[in-house]
Amino acid sequence: MKKFIPWILVACLAGWVVASLFQPAETGFHTREFGKLPVLMDGRFQPLDSVGRNSLLQIRTKQTVLLDNSQTMSAAEWLLEMMMKPEQSNDRKIFRIDNAEVLDLLKLPENQKFYSFSQIRPQASEIEIQADRIQQREDAKISAPADRTVFETQLMKLYEEMNLYQRLQVSLKPPATDDFAAELAAYQKSIAPGIAAVQARDAGQKFDQDAFNNLVGFMGGYQTVAQFALPAIIPPSDSNVPRDDWQNIGTNLMQTAHTGEISQPAQSYAAMVTAYRANSPADFNQAVAGYRLWLADRFTPQLNKAGQESFFNAFEPFYKALVIYVLALLLALCSWFNMSDWLRRSAFYLVGLAWVIHTFGLVFRMYLEGRPPVTNLYSSAIFIGWGAVILGMVLEKIYRDGIGCVVAAFAGFVTQIIAHNLAMSGDTMEMMRAVLDTNFWLATHVVVVTLGYASTFVAGFLAIIYILRGLFTNTLSPETAKSLARMVYGIVCFATLFSFVGTVLGGIWADQSWGRFWGWDPKENGALLIVLWNATILHARWGGLVRERGLMNLAIVGNIVTSWSWFGVNMLGIGLHSYGFTDAAFRWLMLFVASQLALIFLGLLPVKMWKSFSARA
Amino acid sequence: MLKSLFKIFSSLKLTVTCLSLGCVLVFWGTLAQVHLGLYKAQNEFFRSFLVYWPLDGSAPHIPVFPGGYLIGTVLLINLLGAHLRYYQPGKRKIGIILIHFGVVLMLVGQFLTDFLSRESALHFRIGETKNYSEADRACELAVIDTTEKDSDKVIAIPCSLLARRGAVSDSQMPFTVSAKTFYANSELMETNMPGFEQIKTTAGVGAGLWWREAPRVTAMDSVDQPSGIVEITTPQGSLGTFLVSAMLSQPQRFTFNNRSYELLLRPERFYMPFSLRLLEFHHDKYPGTDIPKNFSSRVRLQNLDNREDREVLIYMNNPLRYEGETFYQASYDPDDGGSILQVVHNPSWLTPYLSCVLVAMGLIWQFLSHLIPFLKRRAAK
Numbered sequence: 001m002k003k004f005i006p007w008i009l010v011a012c013l014a015g016w017v018v019a020s021l022f023q024p025a026e027t028g029f030h031t032r033e034f035g036k037l038p039v040l041m042d043g044r045f046q047p048l049d050s051v052g053r054n055s056l057l058q059i060r061t062k063q064t065v066l067l068d069n070s071q072t073m074s075a076a077e078w079l080l081e082m083m084m085k086p087e088q089s090n091d092r093k094i095f096r097i098d099n100a101e102v103l104d105l106l107k108l109p110e111n112q113k114f115y116s117f118s119q120i121r122p123q124a125s126e127i128e129i130q131a132d133r134i135q136q137r138e139d140a141k142i143s144a145p146a147d148r149t150v151f152e153t154q155l156m157k158l159y160e161e162m163n164l165y166q167r168l169q170v171s172l173k174p175p176a177t178d179d180f181a182a183e184l185a186a187y188q189k190s191i192a193p194g195i196a197a198v199q200a201r202d203a204g205q206k207f208d209q210d211a212f213n214n215l216v217g218f219m220g221g222y223q224t225v226a227q228f229a230l231p232a233i234i235p236p237s238d239s240n241v242p243r244d245d246w247q248n249i250g251t252n253l254m255q256t257a258h259t260g261e262i263s264q265p266a267q268s269y270a271a272m273v274t275a276y277r278a279n280s281p282a283d284f285n286q287a288v289a290g291y292r293l294w295l296a297d298r299f300t301p302q303l304n305k306a307g308q309e310s311f312f313n314a315f316e317p318f319y320k321a322l323v324i325y326v327l328a329l330l331l332a333l334c335s336w337f338n339m340s341d342w343l344r345r346s347a348f349y350l351v352g353l354a355w356v357i358h359t360f361g362l363v364f365r366m367y368l369e370g371r372p373p374v375t376n377l378y379s380s381a382i383f384i385g386w387g388a389v390i391l392g393m394v395l396e397k398i399y400r401d402g403i404g405c406v407v408a409a410f411a412g413f414v415t416q417i418i419a420h421n422l423a424m425s426g427d428t429m430e431m432m433r434a435v436l437d438t439n440f441w442l443a444t445h446v447v448v449v450t451l452g453y454a455s456t457f458v459a460g461f462l463a464i465i466y467i468l469r470g471l472f473t474n475t476l477s478p479e480t481a482k483s484l485a486r487m488v489y490g491i492v493c494f495a496t497l498f499s500f501v502g503t504v505l506g507g508i509w510a511d512q513s514w515g516r517f518w519g520w521d522p523k524e525n526g527a528l529l530i531v532l533w534n535a536t537i538l539h540a541r542w543g544g545l546v547r548e549r550g551l552m553n554l555a556i557v558g559n560i561v562t563s564w565s566w567f568g569v570n571m572l573g574i575g576l577h578s579y580g581f582t583d584a585a586f587r588w589l590m591l592f593v594a595s596q597l598a599l600i601f602l603g604l605l606p607v608k609m610w611k612s613f614s615a616r617a
Numbered sequence: 618m619l620k621s622l623f624k625i626f627s628s629l630k631l632t633v634t635c636l637s638l639g640c641v642l643v644f645w646g647t648l649a650q651v652h653l654g655l656y657k658a659q660n661e662f663f664r665s666f667l668v669y670w671p672l673d674g675s676a677p678h679i680p681v682f683p684g685g686y687l688i689g690t691v692l693l694i695n696l697l698g699a700h701l702r703y704y705q706p707g708k709r710k711i712g713i714i715l716i717h718f719g720v721v722l723m724l725v726g727q728f729l730t731d732f733l734s735r736e737s738a739l740h741f742r743i744g745e746t747k748n749y750s751e752a753d754r755a756c757e758l759a760v761i762d763t764t765e766k767d768s769d770k771v772i773a774i775p776c777s778l779l780a781r782r783g784a785v786s787d788s789q790m791p792f793t794v795s796a797k798t799f800y801a802n803s804e805l806m807e808t809n810m811p812g813f814e815q816i817k818t819t820a821g822v823g824a825g826l827w828w829r830e831a832p833r834v835t836a837m838d839s840v841d842q843p844s845g846i847v848e849i850t851t852p853q854g855s856l857g858t859f860l861v862s863a864m865l866s867q868p869q870r871f872t873f874n875n876r877s878y879e880l881l882l883r884p885e886r887f888y889m890p891f892s893l894r895l896l897e898f899h900h901d902k903y904p905g906t907d908i909p910k911n912f913s914s915r916v917r918l919q920n921l922d923n924r925e926d927r928e929v930l931i932y933m934n935n936p937l938r939y940e941g942e943t944f945y946q947a948s949y950d951p952d953d954g955g956s957i958l959q960v961v962h963n964p965s966w967l968t969p970y971l972s973c974v975l976v977a978m979g980l981i982w983q984f985l986s987h988l989i990p991f992l993k994r995r996a997a998k
Binding site: 511 | 629630633637639643646723736902904905908910934935947960973977980981983984988991
């Protein structure tokens with residue numbers, strides 16, 4: 001029976017993953033279909049679903065909204081409501097405010113985690129005054145963004161979130177509009193007489209004041225939308241215009257005054273608004289389907305890409321991999337104590353399953369972006385995890401002692417958590433700035449250097465296992481200790497290879513783009529530090545300066561070095577690789593460094609205090 | 618004595634010491650960039666034999682840590698020593714030798730780069746032709762004889778000479794130029810402000826202005842604004858003292874022996890035996906955003922020596938390498954009407970490429986020569 005347990009577990013979890021591919025058909029408003037509509041935002045085509053998710057992540061730090069009746073609302077549903085019925089969305093508690101001083105400023109109670117726009121609005125002017133003050137101070141170069149206090153950072157964050165929130169609300173219709181479809185029909189009728197009136201007035205002739213006012217009234221509303229709308233939702237109707245020259249609906253409607261013809265996409269969206277506000281799902285669904293049909297002939301690639309991305313969003317492969325990694329980690333840890341092979345095998349197979357899903361997510365992202373795997377910090381976390389899982393599985397395959405499983409499962413789980421937190425800053429598939437826009441170097445330098453990070457972390461984590469098991473349990477037999485030492489040594493060699501080659505490739509890239517092989521840029525230095533440190537470990541071992549325990553301690557220092565060059569250098573806010581940072585990340589980095597130092601301290605304790613070693617003696 | 622010295626210099630202990638010191642240096646040098654700026658931190662930590670404390674150059678100025686050059690040199694000696702001491706012929710050691718030879722090549726290459734390479738910038742507007750580039754930081758005082766209509770005769774005096782305050786003479790120049798005052802970085806004002814001092818010159822623009830010395834700029838994206846007062850002395854006596862400054866857009870003019878001269882403090886120029894003309898500049902953005910996607914300059918390259926005349930496209934990650942100089946797309950004018958190319962002269966640019974290949978080959982060899990027997994042993998068990 002025990003022989004089959006691992007396979008049964010794998011089958012169950014695989015079943016869970018596959019089942020999630022089949023979603024039940026939507027009743028009522030087809031918000032999922034709405035979420036699949038392509039728009040242009042942040043320089044790339046994405047589904048409205050992604051716009052909703054990324055905005056919610058920034059504002060609420062979650063991809064969904066929790067309603068008062070403890071049901072959840074999807075990102076697409078929320079965005080739909082925001083764009084079409086903003087007055088209703090203002091009561092949703094979505095602004096996460098943790099800072100007590102900000103709450104004091106807004107006169108809000110401290111016992112809530114999330115607040116609604118309606119709650120914040122009475123004090124909104126206060127936020128603006130403070131933000132203006134900070135902005136002016138920084139524009140005048142009196143202080144830099146890095147000098148902000150915690151209160152100011154949190155306040156600016158809220159200010160930007162409110163900005164995003166308010167802009168999303170006017171991304172589709174003017175604030176006062178109710179029946180958008182009827183309004184557009186009236187607008188179209190008003191154009192010809194209105195234009196005639198304007199021309200007559202400009203020529204100093206008698207003109208129709210009503211027709212004039214009518215047109216100007218419409219234009220005023222569209223002007224607001226044109227100025228503040230975020231996503232460009234209207235594709236070009238003219239086939240001579242470049243295919244990626246999309247407009248926001250406000251700009252599009254203002255241009256209609258010249259053409260006299262309201263574009264089909266604008267009419268479709270207006271029909272959706274009217275149907276949604278009139279609570280008529282059938283009409284809404286028909287408008288969405290009609291618009292999709294219209295797009296299908298003309299904007300096939302954009303429509304397909306948006307559909308694929310919204311599938312990816314809904315499937316959440318990284319989240320699913322995370323769940324399985326956690327399960328595998330628990331099983332593998334149990335296998336150390338219980339030593340039963342079915343536990344270890346279950347863990348191994350589950351890691352394998354999670355890795356397959358992880359890989360699927362990674363490859364799908366690459367396909368969506370048209371890029372190599374690592375393009376920003378978020379994807380570097382995903383990729384470091386991926387590489388570390390492979391190393392862990394290889395170790396497990398060789399040694400079959402549950403250690404590789406723990407390494408793989410833990411690495412997979414932790415890097416997913418880190419990635420999830422890095423995703424808070426918004427779109428994780430953002431465009432690459434000019435100098436980074438080269439798939440060749442992203443595919444070589446970045447990938448190799450990231451694998452160097454991954455392997456250094458694996459070595460460090462193996463060392464932690466050695467110390468914790470040796471010190472606190474009696475499970476670290478001489479053989480296990482020896483194989484751990486061999487693993488650490490092997491992985492450090494591997495890490496040296498990758499970090500060296502990766503670093504030098506980075507230098508060559510720099511030579512290609514700036515004519516400077518080595519510029520002592522912080523990120524370059526970070527990579528160099530990993531190379532130097534790995535070389536130090538290897539030479540210290542060859543020279544007999546360290547033995548088993550010393551090797552372990554040095555490998556843990558490797559964790560500090562790597563985390564510093566992965567995150568720390570970005571926090572310095574200087575150099576070519578500085579991509580801005582939150583202080584939450586800094587706190588976590590400091591905590592991590594402290595924990596590693598504590599582990600090194602444990603590793604330095606005299607042998608007689610080690611449970612595994614004293615038991616033997 | 619010699620033997621024990623050799624033993625020390627070829628020991629792995631020294632290697633580990635150097636590598637650990639290197640780690641600390643890199644870490645410290647990176648942190649110091651926050652306050653010192655990239656450029657100054659580089660000079661203090663990496664392009665130096667010793668790191669002095671305090672870092673801002675004030676007293677007591679004592680050496681506290683080995684600098685990049687010192688660690689690099691000791692590591693180099695140590696590496697060669699260790700290979701002499703531990704060298705054994707055989708297949709197993711090929712990897713180690715390749716790796717270390719690659720590292721030696723890289724260290725030497727970087728030393729050479731530091732001493733031989735030169736970076737400058739070429740800024741031209743669309744339609745403009747240039748046959749020189751300008752230094753990022755170093756400046757020169759150009760003494761220009763503008764008497765002839767169709768050609769100027771230029772004598773350039775490096776600012777480093779002016780900073781020494783001596784008199785400069787040249788056989789081509791019928792007078793001497795001597796710096797009375799020279800500030801490597803300065804501020805000029807048209808009105809009196811606290812801390813400023815009135816400029817006392819006897820000729821040209823300057824007497825109505827105020828100035829003060831400013832601390833040297835360390836940030837990567839700003840440059841010093843040098844100013845100074847120079848005196849022109851002819852065999853017949855002084856022609857007066859002149860203000861020269863990078864902030865003056867017009868040259869100072871004077872005449873002597875019926876010849877007209879101009880004085881201009883400008884970035885140091887490096888002339889090239891060919892010329893580049895900017896035909897087009899493109900600044901592409903991602904649709905609907907201001908995020909730059911690509912910058913490119915279409916340039917006409919003309920070399921009168923060998924009658925070369927062709928168009929080249931320089932864009933991000935695609936430089937032009939020609940006659941020992943490499944031209945990179947570096948920046949552009951805010952109105953997109955001009956382009957700035959980074960010009961790098963680096964005779965040892967190939968060394969990192971070679972050393973990378975050597976080390977990578979060595980590491981792979983070494984890795985496989987351990988891994989394969991290990992896996993075979995495991996499989997046999």
